[in-house]
Amino acid sequence: MKHLIIIGNGIAGITTARHVRQQDSTVRITVISAESDHFYSRTALMYIYMGHMTYAHTKPYEDGFWTKNRIDLLRGYVEQVDTSGKRIRLADGQWLNYDVLVLATGSVSTTFDWPGLSASGVQGLYGLPDLERMEQFTQNIDRAVVVGGGLIGVELAEMLRSRHIGVTMLVRDPHYWSSTLPAEEGKLVGRHLLRHGVDLRLETELKEIQARPDAADPSGRVRAVVTNTGEEISCQFVGLGIGVTPNVAFLKNSGVELGKGILVNEYFETNVADVYAIGDCNEFRQPILGTDGALRKPIEQIWYTGRMHGETLARTLCGSRTAYRPGVFFNSAKFFDIEYQTYGTLNAQLTDDEQTYYWEHPSGEQCLRINYRTTDQSVVGIHALGIRLRQAVCDRWIQDRTPFPNVVSQLRQADFNPEFSESFTDQLTGHAPARSPDRRKGWFHRLFSATH
Amino acid sequence: MRTTGQRIGLTAFLIGFALFVAILPLSRYVLTDKVLSETIQKEQLEDVRMATASMQGNVYASSFSFVGDYRAAIAQLNEGFKRRNENNRLVQDYAFPVTKAASTGFFPDNSGLFFWLILVLCVGGAFLYILPEPRTLPGIKNNGIYQDPATNRGWIGVVVCGFLIGFYVLLYFFPEYMTNWVLLFDPLSQLLNGGPASQWFVYGTLYTLVILVMGVRMLIKYRHSRYQQFRTLSVMFFQTVFAFLIPELLAFFHQPAQDLKNMWPLDYSFYFDYRIDEKIKAGTFGIFLLVWGTALWLLGVPILTYFFGKRWYCSWVCGCGGLAETLGDPYRQLSDKRLGAWKLERIVVHSVLVFAVVMTVLVLYTYWSGQPSVLGFLDSYGIRSAYGSAIGAVFAGVLGTGFYPVFGSRVWCRFGCPLAAYLGLVQRFKSRFRITTNGGQCISCGNCSTYCEMGIDVRWYAQRGQDVVRSSCVGCGICSAVCPRGVLNLENDSTTSRRTDPGPIVLGNNSFRIQQ
Structure with a gap:
């Protein structure tokens, strides 16, 4: 070579x-x-x-x-x-x-053959040219429509809200990101989007984009979208976040x-x-x-x-032919202020051999889910919203097919939250870890002790 | 988007601030017998009175002409003494107290009114601006930082920088021109330490006030993070109680005034002859202060830094750190992240440490032996005054704080502080502290590096899955807070578990398993 x-x-x-x-x-x-x-x-x-x-x-x-x-x-x-x-x-x-x-x-960016797709002010978000266009077409506007309930959709919504632009978000499914998130998590994120002033429209699809052509811009600047329910939402920008x-x-x-x-x-x-x-x-x-x-x-x-x-x-x-053999799946994202981390396989819909454990903080902005196999209790997937988990530990549990009860009792090992954070492991109702001598005793104790 | 209340607050603050600047030239100056007898030592009073006879009774409209005439008169007087070889009669520079005492007119007569007016406008305005923030949801608040001329080195930043530099130049080199500010604080000084205010009392009070007000801003901004809240409360407490109240009260009780949390070599004059003598004279309490101050750097630094990293001092206790973490927070992103800056940092900060140690050794040698000169050419008095003005005033003050809005908030801590260099050596080589990176979750976005006030390229470590073990890290925890993927965490654990080589974490093939 x-x-x-x-x-x-x-x-x-x-x-x-x-x-x-x-x-x-x-x-x-x-x-x-x-x-x-x-x-x-x-x-x-x-x-x-x-x-x-x-x-x-x-x-x-x-x-x-x-x-x-x-x-x-x-x-x-x-x-x-x-x-x-x-x-x-x-x-x-x-x-x-x-x-x-x-x-x-x-x-x-993925698009469908919507009428009016070529109007200016309609775009996805993938690269620097998209960013430039977005900067240009969101100056002094007051309402935008974001299409798609996935990661790019929520990013677009957060970007627009940071400039105090009203956002209507069209999501095809009954809750946010239903291809990946089970209903509870989808609803949790949905509530958070509402708190951030996003007008979230579930089970709503884009039907048509309407533009206002003029001499300078023959395809026209976007002025509204029409949804599958027949509603017309006026807007000056349309962000497409339906995938790549x-x-x-x-x-x-x-x-x-x-x-x-x-x-x-x-x-x-x-x-x-x-x-x-x-x-x-x-x-x-x-x-x-x-x-x-x-x-x-x-x-x-x-x-x-x-x-x-x-x-x-x-x-x-460079000479040593190596096959791609990835380890335990992981990924992360952030939905406005809520961080999301996932490890292993966490299906939105449980398979026949799976059981699930779900804990949600009373505030409704933090949650943890562990899916495990019915047959041998081994953990297949863990994900969390608003809680930081230690990848090395989650990875080992899933790789080693650790039984669910062991994972719950050792959950503290996976705590990757900043010092002095509220201890979520104590709050897992019904599955409180057994008291052991090295159990965290509070921030003072934690300052002096090994963390993992 | 600002609320009406915030706009009112900002306006009030700006009016108060403008008033603060506007009072500087507001006095007239008249040299009277009373002024001289209040400020000049008795044995020199007659000489000074004779020399300045032509000034007496004149009304000066500006401090420049007043100080100019006064200095010329004293220079002429000293010239005469030198010619006659009467060096013991030389008159030192009394320009600051004389100018202050000679102030007269509407402003000095009403300084109390101005004090309250400025205080209420500035502090009240600031709080009106800061307090409505909780209407937004808790979370990282960095929207628009690089679009705002106050925080992206734009024109507001440059104006603030100009003011801060001007302030420090006045404070360190020309205090006789800021006497109107000092007059404002006389009543407060009387109350706390029983004496009139000096420029250092003004500085200490403003410093504390700024840390408290901007500390409240920090508490609100990071109300979702307990680490940030505890840390901010800690610097607010140590500044108010240890740096401000205790020394003033000690002075009130005629004890050596000392900031019990400050230590050598940051407190570079700790072993200067006059400060040692002052403590010895104060008896048991003075000796305690001497032992305490020595134990802090000799034992406190290695032990506490071993357990917690240098953050126990730099971002929880230190006054310079306290200012950087509160007033400096809006500017933290402006630090230089380039590799070249890191190289420069290592050379400069360790040179300052060596300079501080050598200077102190020479000063102590002179103290014990009475010899001002060492090895025939090193003059310990010359070296200490060089350190004082070059490092203590220019580096720590003018450069370190004056340039906040241009170079970021930790220029002094990063490039200049000898104590930080010493703490850093312990942290780098023998400490349980590190910033752990979370496996392969890093997306290289760069938030951590951008918001590192010490200019550490945190991302370089995070994307390699390597722990951040750096002598300069002050453990402020902001990288962890701004990380959108939960990749970074400040931790104390056994010294051997710090991973300082890249972890083979990302490939995921069997031979490249995540390192446990």
Whole structure:
């Protein structure tokens, strides 16, 4: 391998570049991006809009890092991949030859064929251009509609509320994020959204977007949406948060086999030799199993899986062919002020062999759920809202198939809340941990004692 | 979005603040016999009276012309003494007390009225602005920080910076031009320590007031976090009781005034001859102060830092830290996170520590031996005064606090404080404290690094799954608070469990299991 070209400078592509460089000091590495000169953290887009940070803060490495590590950054849009000639063509007509090509092109926001979709002020939130547009189209407006009850939807709502813009949120399902959250959690988040002034419309879908065309803007600025109930909601901005789709349109005639994403095996190999795909844009042909035996989704659009893909592929590229074999699933999010962490498999609907334990704080803003197998009581999934859990401990419990009663009695080990926080483990009614000599005795005791 | 009450509060504060600035040139100055006899030592009174005879009875409209004439007269007098080799008769600089005592006119006659007016407008206005905050939901409140010219190095920040620098330059180098401010505080000083106010009393009072008012703001802003609340209450308590009330009361009872929580080498003059003598003269209590102050840095620092990290001092007790955590909170994000800044920090802060130690050793050598000069060329008096003005005044005051709105709130603590350097060495090499990162949950968003007042690139550790073990970390806990994914936690545990190499946590393959 003399020249490695990576298309995409997101977490997956950049992780590959860094880890290849760590193991191979001679290979020429070129990272191409149409979006930004440098790697930045896409997850922090919302914080730029909200004024918590500037774009510069979202860059995890200083600009000099890339020269120092001889990773060439190229700004450009790849229009064509010629796999037979092992070369790619940029939008400016330039051809680049590669020995190995890594596709890490990420996603695009999902849309449906709604009437009026092309109106200005209608957009998703995925990259820097989206942020710029959002900045432009939310100046001096008083109402926006957010479509979609998922992670991007709630981010959009939080961003808009930070600027005191009224938000109506259309959610297709009977409660928030019902594909992932059981009803209690969905309702908990729903209540929190209401407290933050979000006008949450459950079981409501977008039917049509209405615009006001004029001479300057023929497709017109959005002025209202119409829902499936026939209601017209006037607004000056529509945020689409119904998910993302692999960004693979430019590969249509490249000979690289596509499904929804770029089809790969567990080594991230596509059907074409020396072409690999990682991160949001790939799709596994065969289901991938985690080390806990749980099935992973064929398309994983999560920050840390992009990182894991990149790190695993770098090992393969540097000579030790390594299969992707992820550990116990985990993820996290934040819904306005409520943090969410999940470990293992926590189905929104219990399977036949599953039982559930659910605890909710009287304040209604914190909860913990543990799902376990009926057959051997072993824990399959844990998640929490408003409570921080220690990943190493949850991971071990699930990996080792620890029985539910043991998990409850050792729950303190998973407490990752800041010092002096209210001790939630004592409040798990009906499952209060048995008193043991090393049990936490309060903040004073805790100051002096080992925490795990 | 501000409420009407908040707008009224802001207006009241700005009026009070404008009034505070406006009173500076409001006095007239008349040098009388009474002024001189109140301020000048008896044996020099006659000399000074003769020298300043031409000034007597003149009404000066500004302190500049008054101080100018007075200094010229004294310089001429001293010139004469020098020519006649009568160095024992040289008159030291009385400009500050003389100017203060010579103040006359509407302002000095009504300073009590101004004191209450400014106090009520500023403090009342500030509270009107701060107290409505609980109408919003508890949680992280960083919206708009980088869009606000007060907190993004915009024009408001620059104006505030200009005022703070001006204030510190006046305080440390030209107190004779801020006598009107000192006059405001005379009654309070009489009440607390039985004497007239000095510029240091003004500074101490304002400092405490600012920590209390901005502490309330902090308590409300972080009302969802008990760690932040306890920590803020702690710095408010130590500033009010230990740094302000106890020393004033000690002075009232004619004991050596000492801040019992301040310690060498931050309190760099602790071993200066006059302070040792003062304590020895005070008998048993004085000796206690000497032993206490020594035990604090000799035993307190290593023991407490071993158990809790340097945070026990820097963000729970220290006065400089107290100001940084309250007044400085709106500016914490402005610290420099670049690698170059870290390199500079390590060189500079440890150099200051070495400077402080060498200076103190020389001063003590002079104290025991009576020799001002060591090895023929090191003059302990010269070195101590160089330290006092370069480090004590310029670095800690002008640079450290004056530049809050530009360089962030911990410039002194990070680059200059010798005690922080010493605490940091213990924390780095022998402490149970660390910031644990939670496996692979980090999304590299950068909130932690942005809001680290010490300029630590926390994200660099978090995204590698590595514990943050850094000598500079003051344990304020804000990185943990602003993290949207619950990745960071301040913990004390056995010293061997601090993970200072990258944890192979992210791959998840069997050979790369999460490290327990």
